[in-house]
Amino acid sequence: MLHGSSTANYLGVDKGLELFRDICAGGHSPDVIAYNVMIKALCKARRATKAESLFNEMVSKGLKPSVATYNSMVDGWCKEGEIELAMSCMARMYEDEKDPDVVTYTSLIHGLCASGRPGEAISRWNEMKGRGCCPNVITFMALIKGLCKCGWTSKALVYFREMEEKDMEPDSGVYVFLVISFLLSGNISAGFVIFREMVCKGRFPVLVDRNYMVAVDAADKFAEDYRSSCYVTCQIKDRRLSIVDVVSRK
Incomplete structure (x- = not known):
């Protein structure tokens, strides 16, 4: 069942598809760009089966799919x-x-990691680099977060360090994923190292960030551990770490 913005997006794509069909019925022949717009919209709306029908229709008309078509x-x-x-x-x-x-x-x-196939994701990563295609910030973050979700935290840390070596700036979510993943595996020390880096580099999520409460929960755990409690307390006291939630729970 669809709700809210999902319903609006679904209906919006249907309206676009209707207009697309009207254009075809009017004797006009959409080009690759026009097909790409509709295919991308359908894929974003999680209607890949319908998008594939348009893809095949485009090919049957003698049009050559572009890289953008395949990417969608x-x-x-x-x-x-x-x-x-x-x-x-x-x-x-x-x-x-x-x-x-x-x-x-x-x-x-991203898809391979989400499907619990981290080894294959790394193989594709190596294939990409072997073909001379350089990963960007988004690729690095997709792999690191994906590996964390699969419990491959130590491996994720390797790519995180590689990302840093290339002077790429990860978002706060990458830090949070690593911290939580280490905590879940029971490696509090490794998690705290990443937590400190996150704070020192000003990457602790802001209040409106969806990762904020997760980061606060992590900070709470570090505040309760004798090896890290002093650091967290001092950061809050010196206003380097604005987390009222931690204080209120102690």
Whole structure:
């Protein structure tokens, strides 16, 4: 069942599809760009099956899908958890002599991790680099967060350090994912190292950040541990760490 903005998006895509069909019925022939707009919109609305129908229709009319077309389909299948279909789409991309780019690989890496296949995500990462396609900030963050979700925290930390070496700035979510992942594995010391870095670099989530309460919970745990309580208390006292929640729970 659809609610709120999801319903609006769904209806908006339907309206766009209706207009698209009206254009076709009026004797006009949409080009690749027009098809790309609709395919991307359908994939974002998690309607990859419908998007694939348009994809095949486009090909039947003699139009050549672009890298952007394939990227929308790969991302659409990944978001719906259809990883095998996403990889089949990528294989079709090679057959069509289109080279996957960083967007293609980022979607697939995220999808593989979300499906509990971190080893394959790393293989795709290595494949990407082997083909001379350099990961960007978004790719790094997708892999690090994905590995944390799969419990591969130590491996995620390796890519986090590589990201730092390349002078790429991770968002607060990456720090929070690493901290929580280490805490869940019982490695409080490693989690605290990342927590300190997050605070020192001013990456602690702000109040409106969706990761704020998760970060506060982590800070609470460090405040209760004798090895880290002094640091957390001092940071709050010196107003370097604005967390009233921790104080109120002590």
